[in-house]
Amino acid sequence: MTIWLIIVASGVVTYGVRLSVLVFVHHSALPRIARDALRFVTPAVLSAIILPAVLYIGADQHFSAGPGNERLVAAIVAAGVAWLAKNVWLTIGIGMAALWLLQWVG
Amino acid sequence: MATAGLTGATAVRPRGRRAGSRRTLERNRQLDTLNTDTRRAEFLAGLRAQLPLLLGVAPFGMAYGAYAVKTGLSAGVAQAMSAIIFGGASQFVATRLIADGVPGAVIVLTVLLVNSRHALYSASLAPHTEHLPARWRWLLAYLLTDEAYATAITRYRRGDAAPQGHWFFFGSALTLWATWQVTTGIGVFVGAAVPDSWSLDFALPLTFLALLMPALRHRPALAAAGMAGLVAVVGFGWPYGTGLLAAAFAGMASGMALDRALTTDGDAEPGAAP
Numbered sequence: 001m002t003i004w005l006i007i008v009a010s011g012v013v014t015y016g017v018r019l020s021v022l023v024f025v026h027h028s029a030l031p032r033i034a035r036d037a038l039r040f041v042t043p044a045v046l047s048a049i050i051l052p053a054v055l056y057i058g059a060d061q062h063f064s065a066g067p068g069n070e071r072l073v074a075a076i077v078a079a080g081v082a083w084l085a086k087n088v089w090l091t092i093g094i095g096m097a098a099l100w101l102l103q104w105v106g
Numbered sequence: 107m108a109t110a111g112l113t114g115a116t117a118v119r120p121r122g123r124r125a126g127s128r129r130t131l132e133r134n135r136q137l138d139t140l141n142t143d144t145r146r147a148e149f150l151a152g153l154r155a156q157l158p159l160l161l162g163v164a165p166f167g168m169a170y171g172a173y174a175v176k177t178g179l180s181a182g183v184a185q186a187m188s189a190i191i192f193g194g195a196s197q198f199v200a201t202r203l204i205a206d207g208v209p210g211a212v213i214v215l216t217v218l219l220v221n222s223r224h225a226l227y228s229a230s231l232a233p234h235t236e237h238l239p240a241r242w243r244w245l246l247a248y249l250l251t252d253e254a255y256a257t258a259i260t261r262y263r264r265g266d267a268a269p270q271g272h273w274f275f276f277g278s279a280l281t282l283w284a285t286w287q288v289t290t291g292i293g294v295f296v297g298a299a300v301p302d303s304w305s306l307d308f309a310l311p312l313t314f315l316a317l318l319m320p321a322l323r324h325r326p327a328l329a330a331a332g333m334a335g336l337v338a339v340v341g342f343g344w345p346y347g348t349g350l351l352a353a354a355f356a357g358m359a360s361g362m363a364l365d366r367a368l369t370t371d372g373d374a375e376p377g378a379a380p
Binding site: 042082087 | 179193228309314316336342365
């Protein structure tokens with residue numbers, strides 16, 4: 001019973017966060033500075049998800065920023081593809097292929 | 107899309123039997139057909155935009171399901187958590203804390219902390235959904251995740267008015283939701299079917315990279331991404347996603363600061379929104 005209560009309460013608070021500005025608070029009611037800052041949510045959050053996923057590797061999640069980091073090298077290749085081609089599938093395809101190749105060679 | 111302007115028009119509803127001339131009715135019928143076509147097209151485009159992310163999400167869902175039953179949760183609880191909380195990282199954390207016998211209130215507050223970044227997504231998408239009826243916004247909020255946000259905001263930022271963009275959002279978010287529920291079930295009942303050595307988890311950062319790179323041509327967005335990335339790497343070991351949260355705020359502040367500095371110098375870049 002307690003576990004169910006924990007899960008339902010966790011679901012309610014999570015839903016509350018997701019509802020916050022979409023339903024409860026009107027976007028135009030936010031202060032100007034908040035609305036200005038919100039324009040940069042996308043680059044900030046995407047970059048904050050990508051970089052640790054590329055730089056902390058292995059089962060022990062150790063930091064590695066050298067050429068021995070296969071994920072880093074593959075991500076740099078993929079970034080170049082994304083910059084030039086602006087194509088999601090091509091970026092993933094070449095990025096995954098680069099990672100597999102490096103893992104196979106190394 | 108050539109029909110985008112037309113389909114955005116609101117059909118004139120005849121009030122009473124007399125008001126609807128044959129011409130108006132015919133025009134409404136055409137608009138309804140176009141709207142339906144556009145909705146389907148947007149929904150399917152959203153579904154397609156989510157597909158690359160599924161490469162990474164599917165193994166993650168299986169890993170969660172397998173982990174949840176391994177730590178002692180019943181199959182029903184493990185599966186219900188995916189429907190009720192619907193947030194991968196927070197489900198892993200909650201599962202571990204339940205197994206550790208941590209007090210319930212602490213677990214709920216931890217889940218709140220891990221998922222608090224969704225408030226930024228909610229606020230970022232709000233201007234694009236405020237014209238929608240409340241039932242739509244309640245539905246889309248339930249389905250809001252990192253992956254749904256990244257794809258939906260990319261659609262909204264494409265530049266056209268996207269009058270049916272919520273169907274894209276819905277198509278993308280629902281695709282992820284369904285995948286998460288099914289893969290949780292596979293993980294619970296079968297186990298993690300994809301070996302780690304395939305590195306499919308790498309598909310997630312790769313997809314986000316593909317969505318991020320085009321935005322970086324805009325210098326303030328580049329500053330936001332650079333600062334956020336730096337703080338996220340420094341704060342990687344911080345508990346319960348606080349590093350990611352700090353990174354998001356630091357990045358947003360940097361982007362805004364540079365944007366304002368450039369604007370004050372009379373060097374404003376047109377189309378300031380990344």
